[in-house]
Amino acid sequence: MTREGPHIETDAIVIGGGFGGCNSLYKLRNLGLSVKLIEAGSAFGGVWHWNRYPGARVDSETPAYQFNIPAVWKEWNFSERFPGDEELRRYFQHVDDVLGLSKDTFFNTIVIKTEYNPVSRRWTLQTNTGLTATCKYVIAATGSSYKKHYPQFKGLETFKGTLVHAADYPASLCVKGKRVGVIGNGASGLQIVQTLAKEDCELNVFIRTPCFTVPMRQRSIPPEEAEMMKGYYDGIFDRCYKSASGFAHNTRFQSAHQATPEERKLLFDELWARGGYSFLVSNYYDFLLDEKTNGIFYDYWVQQVRKRMTNPEKMDLVAPLKQHMFIGTKRPSLEQDYYEMIDRSNVTLHNLKQSPIVEFDASGVVTSNGESAKHHDLDVVIFATGYDAVTGSLMDLGITDKNQNPLTEKWKSGVLTHLGLMIPDAPNLFMVYGPQAPTSLANGPPFIEMEVDWICNVIEKMQREGIESIEPTHQAAEQWREQVFEASQRTLYPKTDSWYMGANIPGKRREPLVWLGGMPSWWKCCTEALEKWDGFHTSS
Template identity: 80%
Template sequence: MTRENKQFETDAIVIGGGFGGCNSLYKLRNLGLSVKLVEAGSAFGGVWHWNRYPGARVDTEMPSYQFNIPAVWKGWNWSQRFPGDEELRRYFQHVDSVLGLSKDTFFNTIVTHVRYDATTKRWLVLTNTGLEATCKYLIAATGSSYKKHYPQFQGLDQYAGKLVHAADYPESLEVKGKRVGLVGNGASGLQIVQDLAKEDCELKVFIRTPCFAIPMRQREISYEESEMMKGYYDGIFDRCYKSVTGFPHNTLFRSALQASPEERKLLFDELWARGGYSFLVSNYYDFLLDEKANSIFYDYWVQQVRARMTDPEKMDMVAPLKQHMMVGTKRPSLEQDYYEMVDRPNVKLVDLKKSPIVEFDATGVVTRDGAGTKHHDLDIVICATGYDAVTGSLLDLAITDKYGQPLKEKWSNGILTHLGLMVPDLPNFFMVYGPQAPTSLANGPPFVEMEADWICDVISKMRKEGLESIEPTQKAAETWRDHVVAVSEHTLYPKTDSWYMGSNIPGKRREPLIYLGGMQRWWQNCTEALDSWQGFTMA
């Protein structure tokens, strides 16, 4: 096949070139399959190809956020505990150089339609570039963070200034002397604020819900230290696979309610100083299960944050003394100096609960201010408003099942998968980093490696047993969905509107998008299903 061929057949097609797609391509090729990957961007990296806003960096520390492929890691050394977007793009270039992924990849290619042909028992994949590819196995590694979300503010199309989405940040954006407005207060919004607050600009941050951010404790990693750590990689990766969250951190199986205030403070201080997600992952286990335990975490956090600020009004907005959220039920962020930066005089905060946005006009934003309105003159507006997460990019593939029913229609009354890996009536169709799996609440690279391993094991077993196709039964998918919902209801997550629950997109069904039972519980179910084909129909 040459790149000029618009029609071709292959054993497997992978959609998406992030961690999940690259790992799937690599492992499927190792099975001896012919595999092609289709990627919307011009290079590998997934979210790290697109994220180029100021301060963009990963919130998982090294060395656990990378492929466990010795040929790759032996020739790569990380320079920071939490690498930035540029280093991550260089890493994916290194991965490609070592594994030779580009030769089997179509870049700048967007999948527009995916259809299963029940007669030929093959998938047809159509793209915006005119490709018509057929395959036996289809892997959707579309990720959780690709389809950008712009809130439907009235008059947004009338705004004549510079409008930027964090996921589509220009290479050069001059902010000196400008009036900049930022909408959104998640990880990208926080990281942008940390950088732009240091610039000679007037920064106005519109906040509906204050973020929950804990110290990153960023630091440089020397070449010598990086090389030394490779002697522990087997242990670190093994710990990731066997953990609840995919992180290699120590865990504590003790309730916060069983510890004395003195014991809690000692542990909190230790983990707070350690930085990263240690404060959550290595802490008392029940803060996501019990409101009283959660409030103990909040009270500690709020005192730590307020001690770093001087402006009482800003303190009350970003860290109110009265608990306003369940800690951890929205994506927690890691910060370096966020609270010091919002405390600066060139940074203004607008509380959208008290002064909601009414509309945009040509020169800025109008908010409701008491009985009247207030106009905010803005030269630049940055929307750090996130994504139609987990399902958005998947449904945009316009997938139709073996009966011709669109996946969007199949899921109109709720997501239905088995193990977050397969869907009824979609034979030989697999998802990586998709809904109803641990996904966004797990450390990405080790988690998608486990998914890719399971997919490869399924295909190997099919070939050994002479099977042409496999798909989950409706009953198995309904049982898994009920389990996903039941596990969620035993936690505090449903008490918060978040993208974990699909609540950030108007009109999107509110339901748990992520399996909250942890990686080990999920993996046990995956292993049992593979051993016996329980819950599957084969042909």
């Protein structure tokens, strides 16, 4: 329900109703604070409220992909190893039913200004509904995947067919008998393609960079098995908190070069058959650090993919024998039957590196290889082009610091945070799932829980010590940015253009947006900073 009102006064405002926002509201209320949550959508769920495209499904597996709150999981069992979007929306409704989050939430409300008053030492937020709020603490839990990215093609406004973004997929869209184009080849793109390929339609898949994806090995989970697993939840979640990526998978502290080809093949086969992210997180640790090891992984992957296809031209585009990318440096995805589906006769693949889209017109798109142009008639075009990830949603909050400097100006020369949790000159403003933290390279719920716990620890420490506000020093933030860059440079990630590096949005600064040093090292820095407020200004 949307509630409009002239003004509210409260201790804390949480922006965003996904995992981060719900967790923040729940735990801050438990501290005895008065808290309100502002959510753009009509229900909780974050990205799972918005994602309703065909085949939408999480690729972090249960039971680690959920709130570690016994009152919530006691009466809930997921039905699949990797839940789909509909089940995840039901899960968030269950979370609300148990924790009573709606009573403190304003739905269908978008924050448009977030301004700090250095005299009152309070934040004032303005929204699109006319509601304003004043608070001591702001928790920006807007997530990495909210602000949709639409490529600016020439003539796009002239297209007379149906144009949709994956994050705004209409339930009424029927593709039967239609000529459909899918632009974008990331997680949402491949899920849409492997689903729509089964429909009675002509599917055109426009590929600039082939995706890297490994088998999901989806399966149903009987209720009795789900109940049995609850006896291991403490161990599973504890393992998630202590792992480099927030997953409970086994890890292997061995270089691929320390194993024989035969040993590598045995391990690869085992992890490939296991499915999910096992092939990456339980494998030789150095595939993201060493080009030769990455090449070994690629050679195995490409053979596994090609044996599932029959069309040699399609094989050469999506899985060329010569390595064309460093595995894992773009967001890895999980698939169920993607390669069999794109091999079907009703699916046509278009190589955008050879013949990019030059314009739209009323009836489709035109591609050109520089010598000749070709028109592709389309009734429906689906943009699976992702988001202005990690920073985009924060930039839209209209954040202005204590010196009246907008965040959009502060970060023009690069993102500057301390620990990926706070921003200089922005007292008592915290970020959840924001830039320069493990964020998009961690299993979301356990990592988010750690961030929210740190925020709660900060507020409790402030209350004990009579501190009114804290903010990171510029020196600490500059040092953290250097650490973020150094951690990135030790990996292969900078060698690839990806949204991890801010490289998917034209004009966006290319820089590492995610902490690549693993969760334990990040958490150590967080806990040490809290001991004596190292790197922070405090004000009583």
